[in-house]
Amino acid sequence: MKYKDLIKKMTLEEKASLMSGKDFWQTMDIERLGINNMFLADGPHGIRKQAEAADHLGLNASLPATCFPTAATVANSWNEDLGEIIGDYLGKEAVAQQVNVLLGPGINMKRNPLAGRNFEYFSEDPYLAGKMAAGMIRGIQSHGISACVKHFAVNNQEERRMSIDTIVDERTLREIYLTAFEIAIREGKTKTVMSAYNMLNGSYTNENIHLMQEILRDEWKYDGVVVTDWGGSNDRVAGLIAGNELEMPTTAGETNQEIIQAIKNGRIKAEVLDECVDRLLDLIFTTEQVYKLPKKEIDKEEHHRVAQKAAEESIVLLKNEGNILPLQKGKKVAIIGDFAKDARYQGAGSSIVNPTRLEHTLDCLEESGIVSIGFEPGFERYGKMSRKKVDKACVLAKDADVVLLYIGLDEATEAEGLDRQDMKIPENQLELLHALHKVNPNIVAVLSCGAAVEMPWIDKVRGLVHGYLAGQAGARAVLRVLSGDVNPSGKLAETYPLRYQDTPSFYNFPGKEVSVEYREGMYIGYRYYDTANVNVLFPFGYGLSYTTFEYSDIKVTNDGVTFKLTNSGHVAGMEAAQLYVGCKTGGIFRPNKELKGFKKVFLNAGETKTVTIPFDDKTFRYFNVKTNKWEIEEASYEIMIAASSVDIRLVDTIFIKGTGAPLPYDKSKLPSYYSGKANNISVEEFENLLGHKVPVANWDRLKPLGYNDTIAQCQYAKGVFARVAFHSITFAHWFLRNIGKRSTANLIMMSIYHMPFRGIARMTGGIINMPMLDGILMMVNGQFFKGLNHVLRERKKMVKVDKVKSTIAGAAKEM
Template sequence: MFKNVKTVVVLLLWGAIGVNAQNKVPLYLDDKKTISDRVEDALSRMTLEEKIAMIHAQSKFSSPGVPRLGIPENWMTDGPHGIRTEVLWDEWKQAGWTNDSCIAFPALTALAATWNKELSSLYGKSIGEEARFRNKNVLLGPGVNIYRTPLNGRNFEYMGEDPFLASKMVVPYIKGVQSNGVAACVKHFALNNQETNRNAVNVIVEDRALYEIYLPAFKAAVQEGDAWAIMGSYNKYKGQHCCHNEFLLNDILRGEWGFKGVVISDWGGVHDTKQAIYNGLDLEFGSWTNGLTWGTSNAYDSYYLAAPYAKMIKSGEAGTKELDDKVRRVLRLSFLTNMDKNRPFGSFGTQEHAQAGLKIAEEGIVLLQNKNNILPINLSKTKKIAVIGENAIKMMTVGGGSSSLKARYEITPLEGLKKRIGNQAQIVYARGYVGDPTSEYNGVVAKVSLEEKRSAAELSAEALKVAKDADIVLFIGGLNKSEYQDDEGFDRKELGLPYHQDQLISELVKVNKNVVFVNISGNAVAMPWVKEVPGIVQGWFLGTEAGNALAAVLVGDANPSGKLVFTFPVTLADNGAHALGEFPGGDEVNYKEGIFVGYRYADKQKAKPLFSFGHGLSYTTFEYGKVTADKKQMSAGDQITFSVKVKNTGAREGSEVVQLYISDLKSSLPRPIKELKGFEKISLKAGEEKTVTFTVDKTALSFFDDKKHDWVAEPGDFEAIIGASSTDLKSKVSFSLQ
């Protein structure tokens, strides 16, 4: 009757799942049909047990599909900067694979510091290809929580203090990732601005600040980036945990913004079955890691959205409407990702990805100070270079929490400098201080042992001796990814540099005035010696090609064009969260500074920052013309265009970030002095001039009126201000809204 075994198998499968009479293919497997139709067809074939299984984890990083119907599992991966190594099914311990070493991309602070939307797209495309090749269909990133204070240990994973900048940089990243059939899971929604007591702290914030500062990047991710997934945060808001928060998830995310994607819990972020059912959560991960049923078998079946949910349905305590909605969204995720037969295959650990990371790193590095043109290093006149500091030899792709990576390789700053300079100058290294001597993290062994038997005094003496007769001293220090620095789960305790670096830098300047400080960090630091050190570079965490990128900028192969994405305050008192609000608080933290975050607070207080938001120097110079407007008045449904000429007046090609700020001269509610509402990065050859234009509508003039619960653009007078930073303002033009 049957000619072969294959025919029998196909008929048995069709008999189990039902057949579309017209196409001879089950509707949910027919990719010519709409995703909505396919979802409904698949849902109609599922049992209660299969539906419950789909909405919670089955391992550390996966959730079940429906094997009977051929619907695959969902596999998640950390993180926003590279594809995490494989771990064991039930443990965080590495699985011991030999083919899971990824390309480590620069941290997202460095990406944001490029102010380059095209590079954000390249970043997303590249990391999406790596995730796709490893058969992950959800990338747990990017992060867009706002930089409220320089003490937040997780700031390095985010995109800075300004909601407009974060909004514009996150959208191309998402589209780049999702072009590979991999969902971007934007995190952490919302108000996750500290690591201290992060699983329990309740955030108190006024609606204006919520909507104007902390939500815009998430809104852009949903409405402009079409993100397929969102991750809830650990903290509470309005007394409810954010992974099942009625106001954030039901009212805002789905109600106001129309989000159609999947809401995924942070690992261990679920605390209540009833709230998880009704308050917008779709996929639960990691509850076992928080000790819910620690050490028991089938722990995943005890998750809040597992057996307890099924029991409520069977007893009649809960219906199935919410369950079906959750499963619909998870099925949609599958059809967009691992059930899309046309998605590309991806690639992993490639030189192409490494070069993408190198380009992003070079453009993200920020030249903060360059007195006497100490940089770039003139190799024709330099015989001896002293390199000092632990961060010159320390791997920064490991540590820091969930973003820790097993990179295919990492070029340290010292390696990069030696490779680039070669025999053109002598390079002498001295450690100078001991920070974290750990030489192994999560299964990754450092290429250079950091164990140290010498005393602090001996290390300091060696550094001073090496520096004394050098032509230039490169102090490569800053923070690292250890506890209480740039590290998930821990906030910093102070603004100053750790490990007595400030004292060592002050001593170095006494023996050699030609010191360049390279700050490896994702956070601002205090610099009490700033007037004595001629060269200062913000070096970030730059990933696989870190050393090559830094060397290229320091010797002038690459012209620095990065700009700061957060304000460097002189002291914590110059930061609104510390001056007016609370940090880190206790069981509650009150954002009393409201909308006055970062440069908004500095402007309000007329406090001069150490380095301003948007600041960054170049090895060339730029001259700005006067900004003009195409009209003096605009109506509510109108647009207005501002134009400014920018000329490269130096001797070499360079890139400049032209920034547009809008100032509301009179408002019924308090407003910042000015707010970023446009930016454009342009490349100019020596002597070249370009005209930069910005077109805005009333949204750029609006504020959130919490009494009306709506955005309002009040008629009146405004100014458009062009700047090279938030304090280096070039010209302005007045206009009005009728």
């Protein structure tokens, strides 16, 4: 331990106090020992340090900060260096706002296109996500503060996120859902990890010994701090035993007492607490060093330009029929779509950033050189039909050479706390598109959303530019791509299926009650589509350019692959070359190909460069469930250099000697996994993969409701009070949606409907404690008056204790 002498000076109460927050965003301090508090702030793509009352849902405004493109956007750059640059600027701003721990990046896999926080996550591929995250972490931590990689792990749905049990087999867990974390932790060397809300195979992630000790601490040798997601602690003592040092936010000392009692009765050894305190002290002392240096002012203009550069490199050109783009000089352009007036540039929830400035398309048109003949909104932002707006847009479009149509998903559709209902663009926007096509077929659509959408309408546009959620400078960046000032080089970090029903997790998303079963196993995203030969709209890694690239002269050695890349077109540009590897034997089921490397290369017109992509420890490995280790299968491997997962330009093979591990599977019991057609797996075959029975997935309606049951389950409660409350909540949600207050309606789902009862205590900062919660549960379970009396009695006790504490604290100050 680094701080053994200091820890010896602490009382048991002081040690326990460090294990939970002082308030919503700060850790506890111990003034007499010179231990200061830390400030933690949201920050996947910009600092969200709240100046006034704190909340976790982005309700109250934060201090102004640069809003960079979201992770889903930056991943399309396929540029680790760009991730590091963004991290560098995030770190500078975090230091300027006196933040010790920046809560990001988020690197959960995009298992399903409807997951509500997909806009915060990089990719459906763990290698790409891990590499981009590692770069960002290095940038953030170069300033002496800590990044916080999240949400560890398998947090892939918002519905019932605080209590859902994720059922996943060990190999899929390791290869798909933990590899990005492994890269971020080992290569990025993050100082902090945030545990997820959900359960994993029967235990909450922050209490899961296999996840937190055997993998994170023992295998990956992680010696940093683990912090709960806000309100994510279930059993505080079990979490501490697993090595989850910090619980956030504050519980007003309630869980400190649980730790103290556990030490006294022997449930926790004193050394376990000391080790947790030691790791937390190291985080405090190392991240506060930067604040002893002279304070540096932030150049907001410079940071804005970096946000613009990041957006420019991340924009994806998806369609360019007849080379309608870049727009020819002098062409008359009609600007249509509400998002051109008010940019859609970030998601909603805890990651929402208050930008230092915000550019909108209409404000940037003049300097872009694009000749605009006018603007019409064309549609109501939140889905309401308006024939008048459509008609006015069509009148404008008739006189244009080209229509720039800004469409996408609104802020209420993509938000933390709830999953999307479908993959569709709102109907009123499609009505506008169809009407415009009748009067002017020269339509270039500019799409703004943070995740995949269906595009049955794609034949109605000649050009399609996907800006994703491009941050505060995204509008100008898109215009520079449209005008040709920037040659687009973004490539998709996720697959766009033709329709939602084609997705491998279609039958198993989301988990509605107790659990969610990952029956598709490792076959998520392109791993499924390419192996099962399912046609897609746009494949993983796809993106067009205003120039062309030729690949040649592949050479494969034991160290990696080398090839030549030539810009065969007429303008300078960047190409994201991708390395895929496929095993030629069938002993162990695998996807046809998996991403194992990539490199972004800039080339002038006519220029050729030799590109090398090295192999690493992840190139040929697989996780063997029999040996419980990473192994290598002895086989010939196909080495593919590609422009996308389906656009393979160069191929060679290499024989790799294996580790001699026994085959882990009985092929006859896993036919769907060996064929790759894993979108509709039977429970029996899934159990063969798991190696055990799946737990019951439905609520037991006859059981009394407990701490980890949700408000949604009150529909089955014995207490009339609880059932009335449930129906009132559902009516309020329905009513607010129907009168157009969708954001407010969403808040009900986010902060009430799917909240487990323990969250009432964990998220109220001590206003309601666990004994009071016991009384609430009595009321819910049919003992209304007994429960009410219990709540009032416990409340009275708590007020009395608080008064005593205040008196003692006041006396101590006077001394």
